[in-house]
Amino acid sequence: MAADGRQPSTGPEAEQEWLAAYDPRAYTPIAVTVDVVALTLRQGSLHVLLVERGAPPYQGCWALPGGFLRAGEEGLDEAAARELAEETGLHSASEAEVRRCRLHLEQLGTYGAPERDPRMHVVSVAYLAFAPDLPDPQAGTDAAAAAWHPVSDLDLRPHGRSPAAGAPADTHGGGVDGRTGPDPLALAFDHARILADGLDRVRAKLEYSPLATAFLPYDFTIPDLRAVYEAVWDEKLHPGNFHRKVLSVPGFVESTGSTTERGGARGGPRARTYHAGDARQLHPALLRPTRDAVDDAEAR
Amino acid sequence: MAADGRQPSTGPEAEQEWLAAYDPRAYTPIAVTVDVVALTLRQGSLHVLLVERGAPPYQGCWALPGGFLRAGEEGLDEAAARELAEETGLHSASEAEVRRCRLHLEQLGTYGAPERDPRMHVVSVAYLAFAPDLPDPQAGTDAAAAAWHPVSDLDLRPHGRSPAAGAPADTHGGGVDGRTGPDPLALAFDHARILADGLDRVRAKLEYSPLATAFLPYDFTIPDLRAVYEAVWDEKLHPGNFHRKVLSVPGFVESTGSTTERGGARGGPRARTYHAGDARQLHPALLRPTRDAVDDAEAR
DNA sequence: TACGTTGTGCTCAGTCCGAGAAGAACGGCG
DNA sequence: CGCCGTTCTTCTCGGACTGAGCACAACGTA
Numbered sequence: 311m312a313a314d315g316r317q318p319s320t321g322p323e324a325e326q327e328w329l330a331a332y333d334p335r336a337y338t339p340i341a342v343t344v345d346v347v348a349l350t351l352r353q354g355s356l357h358v359l360l361v362e363r364g365a366p367p368y369q370g371c372w373a374l375p376g377g378f379l380r381a382g383e384e385g386l387d388e389a390a391a392r393e394l395a396e397e398t399g400l401h402s403a404s405e406a407e408v409r410r411c412r413l414h415l416e417q418l419g420t421y422g423a424p425e426r427d428p429r430m431h432v433v434s435v436a437y438l439a440f441a442p443d444l445p446d447p448q449a450g451t452d453a454a455a456a457a458w459h460p461v462s463d464l465d466l467r468p469h470g471r472s473p474a475a476g477a478p479a480d481t482h483g484g485g486v487d488g489r490t491g492p493d494p495l496a497l498a499f500d501h502a503r504i505l506a507d508g509l510d511r512v513r514a515k516l517e518y519s520p521l522a523t524a525f526l527p528y529d530f531t532i533p534d535l536r537a538v539y540e541a542v543w544d545e546k547l548h549p550g551n552f553h554r555k556v557l558s559v560p561g562f563v564e565s566t567g568s569t570t571e572r573g574g575a576r577g578g579p580r581a582r583t584y585h586a587g588d589a590r591q592l593h594p595a596l597l598r599p600t601r602d603a604v605d606d607a608e609a610r
Numbered sequence: 611m612a613a614d615g616r617q618p619s620t621g622p623e624a625e626q627e628w629l630a631a632y633d634p635r636a637y638t639p640i641a642v643t644v645d646v647v648a649l650t651l652r653q654g655s656l657h658v659l660l661v662e663r664g665a666p667p668y669q670g671c672w673a674l675p676g677g678f679l680r681a682g683e684e685g686l687d688e689a690a691a692r693e694l695a696e697e698t699g700l701h702s703a704s705e706a707e708v709r710r711c712r713l714h715l716e717q718l719g720t721y722g723a724p725e726r727d728p729r730m731h732v733v734s735v736a737y738l739a740f741a742p743d744l745p746d747p748q749a750g751t752d753a754a755a756a757a758w759h760p761v762s763d764l765d766l767r768p769h770g771r772s773p774a775a776g777a778p779a780d781t782h783g784g785g786v787d788g789r790t791g792p793d794p795l796a797l798a799f800d801h802a803r804i805l806a807d808g809l810d811r812v813r814a815k816l817e818y819s820p821l822a823t824a825f826l827p828y829d830f831t832i833p834d835l836r837a838v839y840e841a842v843w844d845e846k847l848h849p850g851n852f853h854r855k856v857l858s859v860p861g862f863v864e865s866t867g868s869t870t871e872r873g874g875a876r877g878g879p880r881a882r883t884y885h886a887g888d889a890r891q892l893h894p895a896l897l898r899p900t901r902d903a904v905d906d907a908e909a910r
Numbered sequence: 911t912a913c914g915t916t917g918t919g920c921t922c923a924g925t926c927c928g929a930g931a932a933g934a935a936c937g938g939c940g
Numbered sequence: 941c942g943c944c945g946t947t948c949t950t951c952t953c954g955g956a957c958t959g960a961g962c963a964c965a966a967c968g969t970a
Contacts, residue, residue, distance in 0.1 A: 338681035338682050339639060339681065340640070340641075340642045340679060340681045342640045342642060342722070342733050379640060379733070381638035381639065381640045381724075381731045382638050382730075382731045384724065385723040385724060386721075386722040386723075386733070417719055419717055420686060420717065420720045420735045421686075422642070422679065422685055422686040422735065423685040423686075424681075424682050424683065424684065424685060430682075431681045431682045433642050433679070433686070433733070433735070435720045435722065435733070532949090533948070548927095548928070548929070548930095549947075549948075549949085550928095550929085550930085550931090550948090550949075550950075550951085551927070551928065551929080553948080553949065553950085554927095554949095554950085554951095555926095555927085572936085572937085573935070573936040573937060573946090573948085574936080574937080574946070574947060575937085576936095576937070576945080576946055576947080577935085577936050577937040577938070577944090577945065577946040577947065578935070578936055578937080578945095578947030578948060579935035579936050579946095579947065579948050579949080580935075580936075580948080581947085581948060581949090582948085582949090594897075594926080597894075597927095599927095599928080831917085832917080832918090833916080833917070848958095848959070848960070848961095849916080849917075849918085850917090850918075850919075850920085850960090850961085850962090851958070851959065851960080853917080853919080854918095854919085854920095854958095855957095855958085858957095872967080872968085873915090873916075873917085873966070873967040873968060874915070874916060874967075874968080875968080876914080876915055876967095876968070876969085877913090877914065877915040877966085877967050877968040877969070878914095878915050878916025878917060878966070878967055878968080879915095879916065879917050879918080879965065879966035879967055880917080880967075881916085881917055881918090882917085882918085894957080897958095899958095
């Protein structure tokens with residue numbers, strides 16, 4: 311129920327009294343915040359928008375963008391959209407993109423463990439956003455301390471846990487390409503967990519929803535779309551089969567009738583362009599291959 | 611972020627000041643509640659646990675069981691489990707069932723529109739529970755006003771909206787069997803929406819997760835499992851193909867080696883018994899048939 | 911005992927998917 | 941300008957899976 315009105319064993323008078331006693335204003339307060347896991351594709355790899363914390367706790371750490379829900383003024387979806395716009399500078403830079411629905415925003419989950427913030431009990435509603443490649447947040451705005459980070463640079467293990475304790479010792483393929491940072495970035499609060507949940511969600515969502523198009527500009531090619539799937543799933547896909555499959559799913563993409571101006575950077579013919587169709591679900595789904603290995607990993 | 615600590619354009623002193631100004635204690639308070647969509651199977655049809663409201667608003671209406679999150683004392687999962695136990699009388703009746711993990715509880719979503727409760731801004735974290743057939747909530751306990759209701763008796767359209775306005779005019783198959791109530795029960799607050807989201811979730815979840823077993827006792831037969839799918843999806847399934855499919859998915863069910871004591875109520879041989887396997891996902895998934903019709907309905 | 915019901919297993923045809931390959935268009939380089 | 945490697949697109953083929961129907965045996969009930 312929204313705010314409780316129960317207690318059936320007594321009359322309505324005691325009911326009113328009990329309700330008054332439960333007025334949260336008189337009790338330990340709870341803060342409600344909205345955090346956003348904003349994902350985009352840059353240079354073929356998945357990036358997440360982070361802000362640098364300027365105050366303790368976790369001062370200097372990177373965290374998901376977010377802020378308080380404005381009580382009585384806005385719903386959760388509005389708050390998430392507002393936070394994202396403030397942090398990316400989207401409001402001025404490319405508001406047209408938002409209007410064109412080139413940005414997907416959905417609720418991810420809510421995190422409310424009492425000890426997740428040392429100051430007080432904070433309930434955070436996390437949102438997941440997919441965006442096409444956006445410009446860097448401009449300095450001089452709210453978003454000065456915000457930046458896109460490659461997901462592979464981040465430490466997604468549970469907090470502060472050493473690799474030997476509990477978690478499998480392998481690096482999970484995050485550092486095989488030898489990126490710059492020797493130790494992966496740790497995130498503030500339980501944001502590593504939230505980000506990990508967001509990544510699970512986006513990986514699953516690409517299978518049965520056409521949301522991969524949200525990572526691309528309005529017009530795109532099938533190889534562009536394949537690059538999204540390959541980046542999110544971290545797997546190479548068979549170009550021919552992917553092409554056949556995408557075109558066979560009704561409502562996934564619609565042809566524009568034209569092609570790209572030039573071929574690929576390393577040669578190859580021009581590709582036909584498409585834009586997103588009107589389907590909200592993919593039937594049949596675009597299942598990802600070699601799920602058996604994933605099965606084994608999850609069963610452990 | 612959990613509680614904001616940003617504002618990069620000024621120094622840390624202004625930071626502190628700003629943080630203090632955002633202390634939610636000083637602002638309009640927000641209440642956080644936890645509501646539970648508890649589903650079970652009774653006589654072959656899906657039922658949901660509801661409580662009757664004893665106080666305005668929506669006095670006399672049925673609502674989802676729920677209550678306030680106890681600030682600083684419990685997380686969201688704990689609060690949901692507590693509410694469910696209080697409302698069903700599970701704590702005394704069949705705690706063994708809970709211990710055996712015969713009850714599935716997962717977060718469904720969070721609802722925080724400012725006007726969803728007329729008294730104040732209430733953010734509700736909804737949970738979804740699957741349970742085997744539980745006894746009726748006993749009178750004389752917290753759960754006196756609680757009861758299991760067939761889902762098909764409820765009005766799941768958006769609030770107070772007449773069938774002609776906006777929503778399609780068809781009854782969506784909810785009343786074809788001519789059940790007792792002439793008009794379907796309306797739920798308090800936005801609980802019809804929450805329940806509808808829960809139903810969507812459970813229907814989708816049966817496809818790729820083995821959670822159908824959460825609706826059954828520890829030992830069950832394949833026809834029992836088929837009955838769960840048929841009730842949730844509201845579709846008849848092919849017995850032979852269902853049997854083949856369930857046994858072919860690794861980790862879905864494990865044979866106990868024995869059979870039922872008697873045949874079916876209307877004849878037929880004894881069935882072999884199984885219990886849930888250790889798989890957390892179904893590979894390959896158990897896709898539901900005739901999704902094309904669903905496609906059309908969702909495309910509208 | 912007869913009959914309808916149902917669990918379990920089988921067959922068969924259609925569809926889908928992974929893998930490979932071919933043809934054509936393109937960029938870059940000598 | 942011609943060659944070569946790259947890549948978009950289409951095609952083929954064999955295996956796997958799915959939906960539909962059927963068979964048979966075991967069971968409850970009349």
